[in-house]
Amino acid sequence: DGNRGMQIGPHTLETPLIVAPMAGVTDRPFRELCLRLGAGMAVSEMLLANPDVWDTQKTRMRMDHSAEGGLRSVQIAGADPEMMAFAARYNVEQGAQIVDINMGCPAKKVNKKLAGSALLRQPDLVRSICRAVVDAVEVPVTLKIRTGWDPDNRNGEEIARIAEDCGIAALAVHGRTRACLYKGEAEYDTIRAIKQAVSIPVVANGDIDSPEKARYVLDYTGVDAVMIGRAAQGRPWIFREIRHFLETGTKLPPPDREEVRTLMNEHVTNLHQFYGAYLGARIARKHVGWYLDEEEAGREFRKHFNALDCADAQLEALEAYFDGLG
Secondary structure: OOOOOOEEOOEEOOOOEEEOOOOOOOOHHHHHHHHHOOOOEEEOOOEEOOHHHOOOHHHHHHHOOOOOOOOEEEEEEOOOHHHHHHHHHHHHHOOOOEEEEEEOOOOHHHHOOOOHHHHHHOHHHHHHHHHHHHHHOOOOEEEEEEOOOOOOOOOHHHHHHHHHHOOOOEEEEEOOOHHHOOOOOOOOHHHHHHHHHOOOOEEEEOOOOOHHHHHHHHHHHOOOEEEEOHHHOOOOOHHHHHHHHHHHOOOOOOOOHHHHHHHHHHHHHHHHHHHOHHHHHHHHHHHHHHHOOOOOOHHHHHHHHHOOOOHHHHHHHHHHHHHHHO
16 A cells, blocks of 8 residues: 555654764754655664763753654664663653664774674674663664675675564665675665565665655665665755655756755754854854855855854855855
């Protein structure tokens, strides 16, 4: 039945489009923007399951899920089943409605501690972690993996069966192995095989950067939804564009300059409000850089913008930039 949205436990996604968790990017201002522009769900950036690192201001802000709109899915990472269970319970107390276990992150600092995709080498440990987290909370638990450890060891199907067996509610698969990091083309054959191997919902992730690519991946792999990460940086309207294409088969025109101006202004203002003027102004730089990446005129402006420390000066500079384009 193609009309029913993807189910995660008791929750239904209206649109088969999920914002991938990206450390330092998918904070609340960005998640809310993506949801408003057509995403069905946004997973929060990863938290290490280590209470020692939770007390920084940035982490405290990442962890307050209570005021957030949309379905609140929070990603945790770690290799110790008990600590992961503790982190899951803690996040649910803070308002998380879904707990997502990260075994998809290839980052060195995560893998040194044997977390993220390094865990794919140890199916027994995967089982212990999934069991511990599922048993620890009443809410649905989801899992994010890669297709395997390296191109010769694509054990994604085995891991997917373990996850299903442990009561994981849905599975997201990044179409690369740990060894591939973010290089090369994502491959979708393993994702297709994983979808056929289990009956829980499966989400495909990796290189989905256009409406046509989203349609292709959904059709080719048979998955229930697609997850979009880097392609949404500086282009949060990609969700609206994909949604429109999936529903109608036609392409929306890109947003006009006035809309981009309004969205950027709102986004930067929200960052200032969420993080405070000092930190917010610093975090705004990378987002503004992504928005203007394609623009010739944007190059000089970005240099100027990145030198501004003051929140008000940033907003004034954006105004002047768009006035100049007009």
